[in-house]
Amino acid sequence: MKIDGGDTDTPRVSPPSASSTPTPADVPVRPTLRQRLAAWDVRLSPYLYISPFFILFALVGLFPLAYTAYVSVHDWSLLGGQGDFVGLQNYREVLENPYFVKQLVNTISIFLLSSLPQVVIAVTLAALLDSQLRGRTWWRMSVLLPFVVSPVAVAIIFGSVFGDRYGLVNELLGAIGIDAIPWHTDRFASHVAIATMVNWRWTGYNALIFLAAMQAVPRDLYESAELDGAGRVRQFLSVTLPMIRPVMVFVIITSTIGGLQIFAEPRLFDETTARNGGPDRQFGTITMLVYDFGWQLRDLGRASATAWMLFILICVFALLNYYVIRRIGLLGGDDR
């Protein structure tokens, strides 16, 4: 109905709209004030609508980025403010700090432990949800439940669940005859515990994204696969997975950006009062080092240098992920 009305309207009303932008050959008379206002309205409005966003964005998004680089090449104390230009001195000091490499390795280790299993479980969960379930909405909402719990709360809860002496996990392990694991003191065990927090909070969220992608797969692809005699598993591997690959890239890259910045979980998992990621910093991360340099050692220069290196790390990992997935994608394409 609406489309019909629009179609019949168009020829009737297009002449006046054409005359609002007169060409010299067309009408020699100057456009009326009203017409000129309308023309200005059309031309300026877009800029008017985007400028509040861009002005604020420049202030809270762009300026801080650029200024971090500026601060990172100066002596800059939290209380005293700007000092001398020191070139790359801050970067050198950060790189020579023994904790930098250790916390870099921790960050990458926690990230790998959280992202790889998470994608696998989320895709499986999405495949389970992608069927004619009874109470579909209820299931979808249920898997999203952990997403509303803040990372701080997650860290506190899991800090107790993974308690070294009386934690739930160790009690359960004890019940089946396995020795208690020192979740807080052992380096690898602590990474597993922290990765579990991340996985718990994000798996359902990512499963919903995969589910949406799976539902967008044209149904006739499955029908023709079935005609070719492909079983369910084969259909999943040869139809579903290749079709959701772009969404997988999206999920992996966003979880890279988020995962490498991890802060609240390891900070609150630490039960010592220093809160630096364990007495030996066995689970301290790069963002915790930014906090440590800036707000515990009160050296904003080194904090900025660390932040920039974190940024570079994220870029490298995002590109690496993208490249690896494209490679897998190419191989998958050859296969078909």
Next chain:
Amino acid sequence: MSRRPGFLVYGLLLAFVLGSAAPLYWSFLLGSHTAQVAAQGVPPLLPGGHFLDNAQRVLDTVPFWKALGNSLLVSSVTAASVVFFCTLAGYAFAKLRFRGSVPLLVFVVATMAVPTQLGVVPMFILMSEFGWTGSIWAVMVPWLVTAFGVFFMRQYLVDAVPDELIEAARIDGCSQIRVFWHVAAPAARPAAAVLWLFTFMQVWTDFFWPLIALPHENPTIQVALNQLQSGFFKDYSLVLAGTTLATIPLLVLFVVAGRQLVSGIMQGAVKG
């Protein structure tokens, strides 16, 4: 794949959902027992009767109500700001033709990949210059607009508002701003609600920046939880009662608006 699922599918899903809910129950469980019981490992699996006592101790230990009020204020104000400015800009990118629109949009999308924590040092210096450190304004400023918001609204409005409708309104003599207000804004409402929810939750759960910007006596809820947990002697009945209390507001939001949240995540995925 549309098939009738069997018991196995329901069983696996149920196991996953129980795993999702169990840590929350654990938090409430330990928070409802006395400090002595909570300190001795796994308590009886039914809640004890001490949740309200523990909650009272939470209120005595940290400025909980102040933190709750701060979090509510910061999250709702920033969410409203993001929705307003990003809908306006998103509409311009989706429906209006102007010089530079494509490069500007690409630029906005590219900045989505930049980690927010990269900007904390200058943000802190800036807030100190303004004399806002320690005040609740400092926590709002970094969240007033987001690149994601513009991208999200643009993606939605491209399809939600037919070009014919805008043209028809223009021909009827509507100025641009009236077209936005009477045609685009009503059409944007569902996406705006989802964006509001997302931003609210993001700001509510944010920890790094409020930890830096706010002092002990004027915290957000996450910073207050951090204080609660930083005692020298760890009393899990107290800490987990506080954690449960702090999680309730978002649980309520989840029950009320979970459906929208689910559909928002799924829509964003297909278009993103």
